[in-house]
Amino acid sequence: MIPDEFIEEVLAETDIVALVGSYTELKKVGKDYKTLCLFHKEKTPSMTISPEKQIFKCFGCGAGGNAIEFMKRIERKNYPEAIYSLALRIGLIEAEISDLTGTVYVLKLQEDKYYIGFSQNFDARIKAHQSGNGAIWTKKYQMIEVLEYFESVPFDMENEITQKYMSRYGWRNVRGGNYAFKYLHYDQTPEALHRKKKDGAYLLLLKEGKYYVGFSQDMEADIERQFAGKGLAWTKKYPPKRVIQKVKTLNIETAMQLTLQAMKDYGWENVRGYRWTADVIQKPKELDLQ
Ligand SMILES: [Zn+2]
Known part of the structure; x- marks a missing residue:
């Protein structure tokens, strides 16, 4: 049983706009955001994300709910797993103490870009990347192939591998883990964090x-x-x-x-x-x- 206070804190600290935005590109329409639905095929955006209500809702397929529901669907997790992934994401719990395991994978993208991801549903996640619905980065740079993947590994290995690829190919060309955002600032890169040790x-x-x-x-x-x-x-x-x-x-x-x-x-x-x-x-x- 996960305590109610823990769930409340996860929801209070999670911004659903940032969460959905880490999977797909959002467009601001009025006070809400819109995007192509991640759960059914469509050509015009019918998924709305409300920052005010902290929910998502697709008027095409009916998918909708809060951040936990979104995590359940997008990563095909059960309820407690979805809560723990969100808690990890906002730093409420440490990756080390969680026993969350899955597949960490490295994608080679167009224009010599790389993407590192973690998923408990590897095949579905790769399909999402291939169709341009996986992440902002893989939408911008089309996926060419899966370079390597590691099964049944802990969640935080995603960051480890991301840092390894960043030092090999330059932080400008790599996204993944905590560095999955489209606009990555230099001072957020492992290289900059390492530099600070001077x-x-x-x-x-x-x-x-x-x-x-x-x-x-x-x-x-x-x-x-x-x-x-x-x-x-x-x-x-x-x-x-x-x-x-x-x-x-x-x-x-x-x-x-x-x-x-x-x-x-x-x-x-x-x-x-x-x-x-x-x-x-x-x-x-x-x-x-x-
Ligand atoms: Zn939909």
Whole structure:
């Protein structure tokens, strides 16, 4: 039994427009959206999605309902499976703790594009992709063939394979998993997320017993700048001698802690960093609080 509160939360957090939109292209008509029905063949759109009511309804074949009903039909899942897929999708549960398994497949598309998908009904899903009703990406770039597929694998393998293909063929040419959208921004790609790992804070020993704490999205490049005399006025006045400490971090708080610690160790007059980077500074009040 799935608790009612869980189902309510899944429905409250799921946007049916985004959900249906990840399978097919939507067109805004008034306050609703329209699309060719995903559940019967047609030439003019008779499926309506209402953001207000959070339901879909096809006036051709009668298919309709909420996000759970949509998931049941499109992925041919039973009721609990549909709820869990939606919960996974919105991050309410982790893929690792779910025992959701199915087929992860890789499609080669026209114009050297790739699509990675997950389905518990592989054959039906491939047919949908072939007819242009599978996903926005496979509608835009026609499917050529199934390159490879993995049966009875966990749901999150879809993201793994997507990342693998992105690093092989470039993020511009690959969609799938959490990256299934037509307009993918660079900062959402695994490549960009990986790049962020260059973030870091560092402590430099400068000439005349001075110190500097830097923080940058690209720590190594920033350190180079300081050594090249292209950094702050402080590191131009007191050129760097060597790097004392490097901390790989995404958190700017670390830069503050590092600066305050250096101020305690070497005297605040001799240290610049975080938001105390001017030539002349007042004693940071944070030093007294620590
Ligand atoms: Zn229909």
